[in-house]
Amino acid sequence: xxxxxxxxxxxxxxxxxxxxxxxxxxxxxxxxxxxxxxxxxxxxxxxxxxxxxxxxxxxxxxxxxxxxxxxxxxxxxxxxxxxxxxxxxxxxxxxxxxxxxxxxxxxxxxxxxxxxxxxxxxxxxxxxxxxxxxxxxxxxxxxxxxxxxxxxxxxxxxxxxxxxxxxxxxxxxxxxxxxxxxxxxxxxxxxxxxxxxxxxxxxxxxxxxxxxxxxxxxxxxxxxxxxxxxxxxxxxxxxxxxxxxxxxxxxxxxxxxxxxxxxxxxxxxxxxxxxxxxxxxxxxxxxxxxxxxxxxxxxxxxxxxxxxxxxxxxxxxxxxxxxxxxxxxxxxxxxxxxxxxxxxxxxx
Amino acid sequence: xxxxxxxxxxxxxxxxxxxxxxxxxxxxxxxxxxxxxxxxxxxxxxxxxxxxxxxxxxxxxxxxxxxxxxxxxxxxxxxxxxxxxxxxxxxxxxxxxxxxxxxxxxxxxxxxxxxxxxxxxxxxxxxxxxxxxxxxxxxxxxxxxxxxxxxxxxxxxxxxxxxxxxxxxxxxxxxxxxxxxxxxxxxxxxxxxxxxxxxxxxxxxxxxxxxxxxxxxxxxxxxxxxxxxxxxxxxxxxxxxxxxxxxxxxxxxxxxxxxxxxxxxxxxxxxxxxxxxxxxxxxxxxxxxxxxxxxxxxxxxxxxxxxxxxxxxxxxxxxxxxxxxxxxxxxxxxxxxxxxxxxxxxxxxxxxxxxxxxxxxxxxxxxxxxxxxxxxxxxxxxxxxxxxxxxxxxxxxxxxxxxxxxxxxxxxxxxxxxxxxxxxxxxxxxxxxxxxxxxxxxxxxxxxxxxxxxxxxxxxxxxxxxxxxxxxxxxxxxxxxxxxxxxxxxxxxxxxxxxxxxxxxxxxxxxxxxxxxxxxxxxxxxxxxxxxx
Numbered sequence: 001x002x003x004x005x006x007x008x009x010x011x012x013x014x015x016x017x018x019x020x021x022x023x024x025x026x027x028x029x030x031x032x033x034x035x036x037x038x039x040x041x042x043x044x045x046x047x048x049x050x051x052x053x054x055x056x057x058x059x060x061x062x063x064x065x066x067x068x069x070x071x072x073x074x075x076x077x078x079x080x081x082x083x084x085x086x087x088x089x090x091x092x093x094x095x096x097x098x099x100x101x102x103x104x105x106x107x108x109x110x111x112x113x114x115x116x117x118x119x120x121x122x123x124x125x126x127x128x129x130x131x132x133x134x135x136x137x138x139x140x141x142x143x144x145x146x147x148x149x150x151x152x153x154x155x156x157x158x159x160x161x162x163x164x165x166x167x168x169x170x171x172x173x174x175x176x177x178x179x180x181x182x183x184x185x186x187x188x189x190x191x192x193x194x195x196x197x198x199x200x201x202x203x204x205x206x207x208x209x210x211x212x213x214x215x216x217x218x219x220x221x222x223x224x225x226x227x228x229x230x231x232x233x234x235x236x237x238x239x240x241x242x243x244x245x246x247x248x249x250x251x252x253x254x255x256x257x258x259x260x261x262x263x264x265x266x267x268x269x270x271x272x273x274x275x276x277x278x279x280x281x282x283x284x285x286x287x288x289x290x291x292x293x294x295x296x297x298x299x300x301x302x303x304x305x306x307x308x309x310x311x312x313x314x315x316x317x318x319x320x321x322x323x324x325x326x327x328x329x330x331x332x333x334x335x336x337x338x339x340x341x342x343x344x345x346x347x348x
Numbered sequence: 349x350x351x352x353x354x355x356x357x358x359x360x361x362x363x364x365x366x367x368x369x370x371x372x373x374x375x376x377x378x379x380x381x382x383x384x385x386x387x388x389x390x391x392x393x394x395x396x397x398x399x400x401x402x403x404x405x406x407x408x409x410x411x412x413x414x415x416x417x418x419x420x421x422x423x424x425x426x427x428x429x430x431x432x433x434x435x436x437x438x439x440x441x442x443x444x445x446x447x448x449x450x451x452x453x454x455x456x457x458x459x460x461x462x463x464x465x466x467x468x469x470x471x472x473x474x475x476x477x478x479x480x481x482x483x484x485x486x487x488x489x490x491x492x493x494x495x496x497x498x499x500x501x502x503x504x505x506x507x508x509x510x511x512x513x514x515x516x517x518x519x520x521x522x523x524x525x526x527x528x529x530x531x532x533x534x535x536x537x538x539x540x541x542x543x544x545x546x547x548x549x550x551x552x553x554x555x556x557x558x559x560x561x562x563x564x565x566x567x568x569x570x571x572x573x574x575x576x577x578x579x580x581x582x583x584x585x586x587x588x589x590x591x592x593x594x595x596x597x598x599x600x601x602x603x604x605x606x607x608x609x610x611x612x613x614x615x616x617x618x619x620x621x622x623x624x625x626x627x628x629x630x631x632x633x634x635x636x637x638x639x640x641x642x643x644x645x646x647x648x649x650x651x652x653x654x655x656x657x658x659x660x661x662x663x664x665x666x667x668x669x670x671x672x673x674x675x676x677x678x679x680x681x682x683x684x685x686x687x688x689x690x691x692x693x694x695x696x697x698x699x700x701x702x703x704x705x706x707x708x709x710x711x712x713x714x715x716x717x718x719x720x721x722x723x724x725x726x727x728x729x730x731x732x733x734x735x736x737x738x739x740x741x742x743x744x745x746x747x748x749x750x751x752x753x754x755x756x757x758x759x760x761x762x763x764x765x766x767x768x769x770x771x772x773x774x775x776x777x778x779x780x781x782x783x784x785x786x787x788x789x790x791x792x793x794x795x796x797x798x799x800x801x802x803x804x805x806x807x808x809x810x811x812x813x814x815x816x817x818x819x820x821x822x823x824x825x826x827x828x829x830x831x832x833x834x835x836x837x838x839x840x841x842x843x844x845x846x847x848x849x850x851x852x853x854x855x856x857x858x859x860x861x862x863x864x865x866x867x868x869x870x871x872x873x874x875x876x877x878x879x880x881x
Contacts, residue, residue: 145422145423145426145638146415146419146420146423146428146437147415147423147427147433147437148436148437149436149438157782168647188533256362265436265770266427266428266432266772267360267429267432268427268428268767268768268769268770268771269771269772270360270771271363271497271768271769272769272770272773272804274363276362277361277362284459308426311422312420314418315415315416315419318416
């Protein structure tokens with residue numbers, strides 16, 4: 001825990017339960033059960049089970065309810081200020097996935113922003129990221145290395161659609177892996193459905209059903225026991241990374257596999273997963289995105305929570321920021337990256 | 349170069365061997381002859397000498413990417429490949445220039461002699477004119493070690509598809525010393541010339557490990573048994589009063605083993621022997637460790653020759669009286685070899701025969717295998733009496749049947765990130781054993797490194813644990829809390845002054861993760877010393 005014995009405790013502290021605002025007795029994305037939690041977005045490492053009361057953005061409500069069931073939860077609008085014990089909170093678009101927020105905390109003129117996970121590019125599905133001015137910026141840095149540099153979405157999506165069309169021409173089914181909340185819907189939104197039908201794995205179909213009231217998605221067909229092998233051929237299947245190498249894939253033979261993730265920037269990561277093709281498409285910032293975001297907040301203090309924190313904060317210090325690292329239990333895109341491998345080995 | 353980069357991209361975009369071979373065959377059909385020769389050279393690890401050292405490459409890449417050197421180095425540790433790191437961090441700024449692969453390689457050959465300034469200018473000019481894939485390939489050509497998921501075998505298969513020439517014949521033609529800068533595609537691949545063949549070895553026949561019960565091989569009388577010697581596999585060629593020694597890595601190593609020069613004149617011209625180079629101090633087979641003192645040296649001193657002489661343990665005859673006899677059955681080749689040996693055995697420097705043994709029962713073979721350590725071998729080789737000498741690794745006629753390894757329980761103390769498909773994962777481990785210090789306290793002393801033996805899932809589990817239990821970082825290396833015990837297997841063990849533990853192990857690897865053991869239960873240096881006999 002960060003604590004200065006002379007001055008009052010900082011507005012947000014890093015405790016073993018999560019990021020804590022003592023003045024309001026509120027936690028941000030806590031990883032252990034607490035009384036009151038403000039939730040940035042619906043991924044499992046940020047919205048956990050067991051809190052007494054949840055506050056999150058309206059667009060995140062269906063996701064959290066779907067995942068956590070019957071909980072006490074309140075939805076807020078973008079920029080809608082609410083006060084707890086004299087501390088003002090508000091949610092601002094983070095551009096990560098549908099309903100993802102940055103959490104702004106203001107107390108006696110001091111402003112902190114916690115990003116959760118975020119990206120700067122408008123993906124055409126998620127409410128785009130907005131810069132929030134602050135004194136202290138708590139940022140993720142999942143891809144905080146200069147080796148990560150994203151292409152514009154349009155280009156990556158074109159590559160994916162071309163890949164699908166080429167596979168179809170070769171009589172192959174395309175199996176595209178992406179995290180079932182976020183990446184799968186982003187892909188779905190932009191796939192060229194004139195090429196063929198889009199099938200989904202059950203996990204993705206369920207999550208997409210939850211999100212259909214919030215966005216327009218093309219028609220999808222879930223793969224079930226009754227789905228015929230001949231019907232699938234040449235079409236697109238979106239599946240979670242964990243499906244790779246499982247028996248579930250047998251029906252798709254002959255197929256070509258691809259994964260859409262920021263980790264696909266590394267050849268080693270592609271080869272490790274034994275997939276054919278890697279599309280570098282991430283819902284997190286790349287290196288220059290992180291630097292641009294930090295600069296535009298005007299923050300002097302930066303706290304790095306997850307990703308390449310040591311390296312990234314050292315570089316920020318060289319740039320003149322008061323930057324440091326805090327241990328958290330957020331996983332960024334790591335959870336997704338690992339999921340694909342675990343199942344694969346099990347089925348071998 | 350664009351075509352070659354596109355080829356590498358195709359390799360990168362598929363996990364299927366057939367697609368890779370097809371893409372390479374298509375490339376061979378379409379490419380310019382000079383580019384073909386260079387492609388064969390690159391894919392068979394005959395790259396030009398490195399024109400720029402990696403320290404300079406790193407400095408200049410960091411400068412061009414406008415990042416501090418430490419940040420470049422950190423990125424490199426994580427990406428796990430220098431050329432890939434450079435391809436990722438350097439931005440493309442200018443329009444690309446379309447130069448051929450051959451042109452680039454000629455420029456690189458010329459670059460070696462140039463000043464540092466000119467080298468830097470050359471890199472800056474080129475790096476910025478390339479897209480990611482071109483930059484990766486270009487830098488890979490400079491740094492060398494072009495391992496991109498296409499083995500020499502696959503390359504040969506693709507070349508065979510494109511030219512219609514038999515794969516085995518191609519493998520033979522592509523062996524040995526040839527200079528991609530001077531040889532033509534016609535001379536290398538298409539035409540046959542006698543003089544080219546003077547130094548050429550035959551492709552080695554390699555055995556798979558026996559995968560079932562030995563009884564499954566059928567009648568024991570159809571099989572010959574030899575010990576599997578632990579040295580360097582080599583072909584010794586005597587043609588036209590010249591000696592050529594080839595290692596299995598297709599490296600011409602004649603100069604490293606002056607002992608064999610005396611074969612010329614004793615062994616008739618037109619002879620090719622397949623055998624094992626073994627250290628032979630004091631007239632006995634030494635340890636692989638001793639042989640290592642010979643492998644790394646460029647010049648072999650007189651004292652080293654005296655201290656660690658080598659012998660050739662011959663086990664096969666591939667060419668006799670100038671004729672390729674690889675298609676003759678093994679027993680006939682052996683008869684010729686034994687006859688040859690009998691004729692030259694009188695001279696003090698003759699090759700030694702690897703004894704061909706015959707047994708009446710598999711049980712007797714099993715018994716012989718148990719004597720392997722005592723005979724200083726790694727186990728047995730089982731060869732079918734009628735087997736021809738095949739090309740490459742083939743199943744059926746030859747099997748290797750190694751003895752079970754020695755094992756010891758050790759504690760994980762350091763970890764390093766791996767390379768290639770293990771980049772960004774902590775997969776390279778250092779292990780320690782207990783040792784009592786002068787105050788009578790037990791401390792952990794490093795004894796071996798190992799990189800293989802865990803499943804992908806176990807590596808990931810360890811990786812996550814290591815990231816959470818790091819004590820200190822030393823560049824890419826992390827020391828970790830001593831907590832995990834692993835059973836380490838190794839083939840042999842010898843005393844060593846170079847190692848802190850006092851012992852050197854041969855081919856250490858992880859056998860099992862002993863989650864059931866606490867670090868206090870790991871073995872000690874004394875335990876491992878007991879294994880040396």
